[in-house]
Amino acid sequence: MKATLSVAALLVTLAARGGRSDELPPVRRATLDNGLRLVVSEYHELPLVEFYVMVGAGAAQDPPGKAGLAALTATTLRRGAGSLSAEALARAVDSLGGRLDATAGIEATVVSAEFLAKDFSAGLDLLRQVLLDPTFARDEVRRAREEQAAEIVAALDDPGAVAEKCFAAFLYGAHPYGRPIEGFRSTVPGLSRGDVRDFYERWYRPNDTILVLVGDVETADAIIRLREAFGAWRPRPDAVATRAGAPEPVSARRHLLVDKPDASQTQIRFGNISIARSHPDYLAATVANTILGGGFTSQLIEELRVKRSLTYSAWSGFAARLQGGDFRVGTFTKSPTTVETLALALEVEGNFRTQPTAPAALDKARTFLRGQFPLRLESPDALAARLAEGEFYGLPEDDLATYRSRVAQVTAADVERVARDHMPDPDRVAIVVVGKASEIRDPLTARFGNFDTIAPDACEKLSVAR
Template identity: 30%
Template structure:
């Protein structure tokens, strides 16, 4: 048995992952690690910001932020004391297409944690005191973001590239839309969209898979919401027609932040892996790849510089970001464009490809050393429809990617005459 085969055999696969679909639409994935006394869970369900009404942008995030604020059975303090008394955690977050949650507990407490999760999802009270506190916290976060050059540049980029698409809006919403949200809005939104259809839960750790299955079947697997409706589908985006440049002035800022980007491949696209390896070479590996080496290390123009490729089922973006002295902004843009021109016209080197491939393959088993890491990986398998063999097949797929594959992916997505360039900082 080769070392690679031996290491991939330890990764989750169809022989040690239980996947169960329930009649109510929920999907459970579980994997047992009997050497662990604890259990981790990761999950997601509709809705996300995609379902926000146009005059209530931020509603999905607001709702997710309040799910641990009390139920019709347990008040805020009682609910959180109950979770803490087990030494457990349970947190929620709002995203573009889903509400996500994460938790952990001792294996013997899993049935109780699932009961609490069901209670929180089905019977939130949205109490007035916590409602007002949460609204103030969101408005405060928005005010802070409005003075953060990186956040302002990113929001300008989203508006520019997505236009009228729902993804153009920040998940937190806007001050005026959040101010308009009422408790009744939260209750109606919850009743309309939150239900077992679209629910995915991944549970890993010391509990036996059959025990997990039984506990889930008696809680989330039995959940019904006859009034649940599907959130709107993800609409298509308009292709970029020409390069767009925008600078958002912020007074008294010593740093400007920059975003240069385009649309990238969905996580289910055939060339996603080639793009992922290419992105690592462009602006991630080592000292942030070619971008970091050129812009930060050699030219000394940036405080940070890197590239990123989003992961998602909707229209994702591929970006280069940098934080610079305002005096260096134009020079930094020019240097990044030089690197992008090289990236889209020349093959990466054999050494570059070998390095990033080795690093990604080596990192894969390390990411599975914790229950939480495995649970997140299982959640992604279901979310993206990868199949249970995906993790074990991934090293072989990465090994098969050529320099030509990376160049073709770069040329497919990066067009230097059609880029979105936004920045924020000193006028």
């Protein structure tokens, strides 16, 4: 019901603006004395208020030997706060028809909440208690830890999840970007309530936190009420994370085969280190990627699916973060066509880096991105997330307002340059193949050279050593 209302409101709003969908609600920024950064945007199309909080610590801040701690802290954060037990807190949120979630990422933890505008005060108080006074009850920590450990084991049965985790570990090695957010089977069972409390006390501080509020509010009043709720939150000098340096790219092709004896299909990933989210080429790189593998009419889809029926899906993308990231290509296929699919995917990516950009493909990509942009801001939660992203990565304040016009200005020369500079040479990539080794190892070795072969659970070891 809420999603339907959001779309309907969006259509009415765009019609009222005469189709000028890049006109965004005004945004006001403020910083409290304790360092908490506030971003407030009035959004009156829906009677909602959306809170989106980014705490500047995630899995990259997990202490040595305690991988998964950021994720466990985020999960237990909303399982009891103030005088409310986990059950009482859940009932309080539900009684308002609201939502309150917390999720750890690699570099930050997101705490988000949504309530009806008439319940702004009550919802704000619940958020305040969760952020400032979580209880971390011993039984709730134990229960969340057991759930997290079980999810790690269950993910080993998902070839796609295994491919993603093993690719990150194989490419990044000991760099924090190679760690799985959920942690390892060897570390999560040993995490304690004291560990969770210590992580919270160190990192959940206002001087490295962004709070975005989007909704049916008056900006001046909203800032006053946010200051009343969070002004007493005490900062801590060491709460500002020291970020790891940029990851090192691989200098030559490296191969890894992850054996799943029960697999009937093969998952394929390859790529290398690439640009940070704040890189000035990111927008042009997004346009380039849309042509190569970012849509259903992309070159990867055309070559691998339409022309040769090797797969149902093939994609590419930039995983861009604070200190760099990676560019990767992904697909899957039947075991007998593993070699053909990998070879063709490498060829398509390599050709894209060196061949001229077709004008029709560029026009299609620009039109697609400009058309999709307003849909990605169609609700308060979507707008709040994008505003928080801009603050976290240090993007220009007009990044969203100028997005569509900047996409329209991307040229073929821009696409060719960023493809050459930021998409990897296919001879310098990390390749991860997940499948039935008894059927695919020999053909892979004959075509590409030696593949180190490991079991899915052994990918954990790749995150601590090259």
